[in-house]
Amino acid sequence: MTTFRQRFVGATELPKTLTEFDVEQSFQLSKDDLDAIRKRFRTTGRLAAAIQLTVVRTTGRPLDRLTNVPRALLRSLCSALGIQETSIASLKTLYSRQATLYEHQAWARQFSGFTEVDAEVLALCAQTLGRLAGTASSVDELVKQAEIWLFDQGRVLPGDRVLRDLAREAYLAIDQAALHTIREQVGEPGIDKAIRAVFSLRRGRTGGTVLEWLKGSPGKHGPSGLSEVTDKITFLKDLGVDRWTLDAIPNARLRAYGQAVVHRPPSDTKRLKHETQAVEVICFLRMNLLELTDVALYIAARRVCDLVRRASTKVQGKQTRGLTHYREKQEQIRQVLHEEGPGAEQKLEALKQLVPKDDVEPRYSRAALVRQALVDDSTRVQALLNELTGLETDRKFNRMRPSMARVLGL
Structure with a gap:
């Protein structure tokens, strides 16, 4: 059964805003349904029986006598049964006898193939x-x-x-x-240490508890944001969160326990009984470490893009200035060649001075020029690499770092 059709399963009452589309998709009567209703019930009871049949087949529950019936459903069933449209608001007006209600409910269950649970x-x-x-x-x-x-x-x-x-x-x-x-x-000592740590007060102007600090947003995707994220990761790793093996707890439950701490004031979490507090706080710390690591890598990727873009802009500026210098030299050569008066030997000597024999500029690709610009911006690049060193998210990254530094000339 599709999720779209499951939305009415278990409903004890139907929404007043039930649309014609919903009725068409979930509450339609087939030809066999109409024949069975006409054969089994009189005209006065057909509408009520049709309501019970469509509802139990869609929700799995019969409607009681006080439940309101949406107008869109009434219109559709009246049209299908070929009876005059009614504006009744609830089943109470349809059933004057409670026994009739039970009779219709039993027939609807039997005809739709539903049986009672045991x-x-x-x-x-x-x-x-x-x-x-x-x-x-x-x-x-x-x-x-x-x-x-x-x-x-x-x-x-x-x-x-x-x-x-x-x-x-x-x-x-x-x-x-x-x-x-x-x-x-984690062990009981580790649990107690983690709980004490998250509820301890932080020093500095911001104050507050460590739990509030961990729950806070990392802010902008700049060096300060990356530094704050890595500080949180360092704090969590000092608690040993990265060494906890909680694979036996499914990710969905791990996240649910952690989100319970996120969506609750720290004072309420502190008042929980020890067992509940231990589960939720430990799962929150583990979830927080995983999320912060992802955030750190995302911010680092943004910083890499910024650094490369800055280096590309610098290279483009140098290339623009080099093109201007080339055009100026080209104009000087043109003036020497077309100047009247000096002889060929004099012009040749002047051209040699404009274009010296040893003045040969090496040819570099744009990528090589960008890498050189990154080397020149070593302060920012070094700061970024230092922030990432403490993550230890992947051994492969740690092996790559020395080679990255060599490429950048650091």
Whole structure:
């Protein structure tokens, strides 16, 4: 089932703004549906039965008697059934007897092929949620996955509380596994050290906690921004974050734990119980190191582009001045050649002075000239390479750095 059609699965009521396009895509009645409705129900009950059939087949849940029915759906069903269009607002006006409502709901479930859930199906659903919990970012996401799974199995969806309890149990199991991984890889001393570090106060004018500093934006893509990012990376590596092996925690959950810290004030995170605080803070630090490394490489790439562009501009300026000098010398040669009076020997001697024998300029490609300009700008280039040295993101980069320096003449 496509994601587009899944958006109505599990809905307990339909939006008032349901469009004609939505009705056409998800709430249409086939010829067999119309024949079955006309054969089974009288004229007065056909519209209500059609509503129950289309809704249970699209959402997996029957509508109760107080649910509002969107006008777009009413218009479509009245047109399909060939009855006069009505402006009723809810099912309450359609069902004067509650027994009729139950009868229509039972018929809609049976005709659409949906059956009630039982203990065995719920057990299978719990196993499925256990497998999906590793990549889910919240309990709500697991509840939605449970609704879709039951819908695909042709089961009438139970109440939200039943599915939410199953989702919480599956989510809690992943939480316990994550806590076990962190205790095994980081250790209790490392966890306590990390928690104390992130809630400690920073010195200087900015103040605040280390956690607020780590959550802050790196700012502009300039030398100061790169320096701030590398300072944060150095701080995290001093805590040993780069040595933590948290591969057992799926990336989606790692990010979800970290985002919980990002979206919460530091004071609220500090009030969490120790187990929850340990999982979220450790995952936040690991996620933060990975993201900051990406940001550092991105800023470094921007800085490289800036340096190359600056060097290219300088080369272009030199080439423009060289072209002017060439044209001036060409004009001098033209004047000597076409000057009246001096003889051929005198003109030849004058040309030799204008174009000395040893005055031969070497030929360089534009790329070579740009590299030379980068060598001349060694201060900025050296500063950039020094900032990148501490990243140690890739052994290959560290092996390349000496050769890069030699190319740039550093």
